[in-house]
Amino acid sequence: MITLWLITLLWALSFSLIGEYLAGQVDPYLAVFxxxxxxxxLFLPLLKPQQLVWRQRLTLAAIGALQIGVMYLFLYQAFLYLSVAEVLLFTIFTPLYINLVDECLLNRRHLPWRWWLAAAIAVLGAAIIRYQTISADFITGFLLxxxxxxxxxxGQVAYKRLPTGSNQQQLRNFAWFFVGASLVTGLSTLLFTDWQQTPSNATQWGVLLWLGLVASGVGYLCWNLAAKRVNTGQLATMNNMLIPAGIIVNAVFWQHSTDWVRLLCGAAVITLAVALASRQPTPRL
Known part of the structure; x- marks a missing residue:
């Protein structure tokens, strides 16, 4: 769990960097690519192609294409319609999506009711944090x-259920994950990029280097490794811890106005949800 908490803090900073330095300034398709x-x-030098058969390579690439390739295309477009706080707010339903995918599409078994309750509580906690002022473009942004x-x-659930071997084996094959993501975002860049909005200064390139090597490279490897060591309920609820963490970073570093009472109350509720999902079932006598 500690890894999920650390990556949450890392991604909280990344959300603000995108909103402050890239959104509306660098073409979103190009930035994602x-x-x-x-x-x-980052991972190509570690790649050991012979360790996986073609089906495994394609599966891992497909997961990467979906989890971060397609996801980031939607996310960066949303920043054109929403503020950082609104983007964070509208991620509140991710825990429910995780449980839904795991139970209905991949795992095909009933998840413990406690995990569904924890996911619902995590959504409630995120809703408590919500801002009263929503922009006029919120419907488009919300759908994105x-x-x-x-x-x-x-993508998280698919990777969690995918047999990938030890941590060392996953490290040596994680490049396939980004092969899929790069193919999707590269094709989108060729088709849709506004070449008038390329990175134009050292700050933008510095942010992209941080986002690519650290937030994406190290971040997604560690998050997916950790996802295999926690249950679905814990994974689902931890997705919403990004909301209070991101808003705190946005307020502290960029002085955006924040209702601290609601933020702390919402964060406490989400933490309760994580704790509920982490509880071990009571053994039967």
Whole structure:
């Protein structure tokens, strides 16, 4: 669980960096492709192609294409319609998507009721944090975020259920994950990029390097490794811890106005949801 908490803090910073330095300034398709390409280059030297058969390679690439390739295309478009706080707010349903995908599409077994309750509590906690002022473009932004949420949820559960071997084996084959993401985002870049909005200064390139190598490369490897060591309920509820963490970073570093009472109350409720999902079932006598 500690790994999920650390990556949550890492991604909270990344949300603000996107909103402050890239959204509306660098073409979203190009920004996503640069991130995925940098992450791919990070793992290519470690790649051991002979360890996986072609079906396994294609499966891992497909998961990467969905979980972060397609997800980021929706996410970066949403930043054109929403503020950072609104983007974070509209991710509240991700825990429910994770449980839904795991139970109905992949695992095909009934999840413990406690995990569904924890996911619902996590949604409630995120809703408590919600801002009263919502922009006029919120419907478009909301739909884009829900598409991104579903892709991210489906990719997490698919990787969790995929036989991938030891941590060392996963590290040596994780490049395939970014092969899929790079192909999706690369094709989108060729088709839709506005080449008038390329990175134009050192700050933007620095942010992209951070997002590609650290937030995407290290972040997704560690998150997916940790996802295999926790139950579905814990994974689902931890997805919503990004909301209070992201808003806190946005308020502290960029002085955005924040209702701290609601933020702390919502964060406490989400923490309760994580604790509920983490409880071990009581053994029967």
């Amino acid at each position: 640069i991130r995925m390409l940098l992450a791919l280059l 975020i829900q598409a991104a949420n579903f892709c991210f949820a489906a």
